[in-house]
Amino acid sequence: MLTPTPISADPAAGHGPFETARLAAAQLTEALGRNDHRLAVWLGSGWQRAVDRLGVTATVSTADLAGFHRSGAMGHGSDVHSVRIETPDGIGVQALVFTGRTHLYEGLGPAAVAHGVRTAAAAGCRVVVLTNAAGCMREGWGVGRPALVTDQLNLTGASPLTGPLPPPPNDSRHVDLTDAYHPRLRDLARNAAPDLPEGVYAGFHGPEFETPAEIVAARRLGADLVGQSMVLETIAARQVGLEVLGISLITNAAAGLGGKLSAQEVVDVAHAAAPELAVLLADVLAALAAHHDLWQDPPS
C-alpha cells in the first residue's frame, strides 16, 4: 500500500499548507454559495446524527476540496454542511459542520490534521467547536455522557506548527496556549447544558488504544479524558486566532478501568447517544450564536 504523501510536502499541489487552506476555503464558499460562515464544528467518531436538529442549508463533499482526504476513520463522514443557527434578534450565524476529520494516525502528517481548521479560518470562521469520542478516567462521569474540555495534554509527539510559517498576521510558531479552550465559550456552553462535567483531554497518537499503564500515567499528568484527535486542531486554531470549544462524548472507561476497548463499541455508544448529542449541539451552537461579542469585527 502506498504511503500517502503528507500534505505539507505535496509538490503536486505546489502549495504550502496555508495556501492550500485558502484554496480549499475559496472552493468551499463557492460550492456552498456563501462566504458568511463564522463558526465551524467538527463531529467526532459516531457524532454524525448530532446534526439532526440543525438547519442544514447546503452540503459539499470534502473530496471536492483541495488538501482534504477521505476520512480513514470508523464513524467519520466526508461532508461539510452549511447550517443556519438562528438567534433571538433574527441576525443568526452561519456555521460549517464537518462530519469527519483527518487523524494523525492516518499517516498524512500534522498539517493534514490541521488543514480543516485552517480552511475554516481562511473561510472567515472565528470560533471552532471540536467534538470527539473519548475514554474517561474519572469515576462516576458515566459512559454515553458529554463533557466539556478545559485544557489538553498533547501526547502525540507532533505539532501542526512544524514546517512553514503562516502568512502575517499569524506568523508566529510560539503560540500561547493559555486558555486554549476559552473560558467564555465554556461558560456559554454551560448555560446551555449546565450539568456537563469538565476536564483535561489527553491526545495520544493512536490508532491503538492506550495500555493501562499509559492511562495511569496520563491520569497522574492530570488527564480526565483520553482520545486521539483534537489536540493538534486546537493548536492550529489558536495559531490563527480561532476560539475553541471542546466537547468529548465519553464512550468508554479508559484502558484498564473497564472492559476491553473496541472502535465499534465507541461508535455504537455515540450512535446511542445521538438524540442527546443533537439537542446538546443545537443548544450550544444557539448559545454561542446569540453571544454577539464573538461575531463582531475586532476594533480596527
Ligand SMILES: O=P(O)(O)O[C@@H]1C[C@H](O)[C@@H](CO)O1
Ligand atoms: O475523531 P474522534 O477522536 O472522535 O475519533 C476517535 C479516534 C478514532 O477514530 C476512534 C477510536 O475509536 O475515535
Ligand SMILES: Nc1nc2[nH]cnc2c(=O)[nH]1
Ligand atoms: N485513544 C483513545 N481514543 C478513544 N476514542 C474513544 N475512546 C478512546 C480511548 O479510550 N482512547
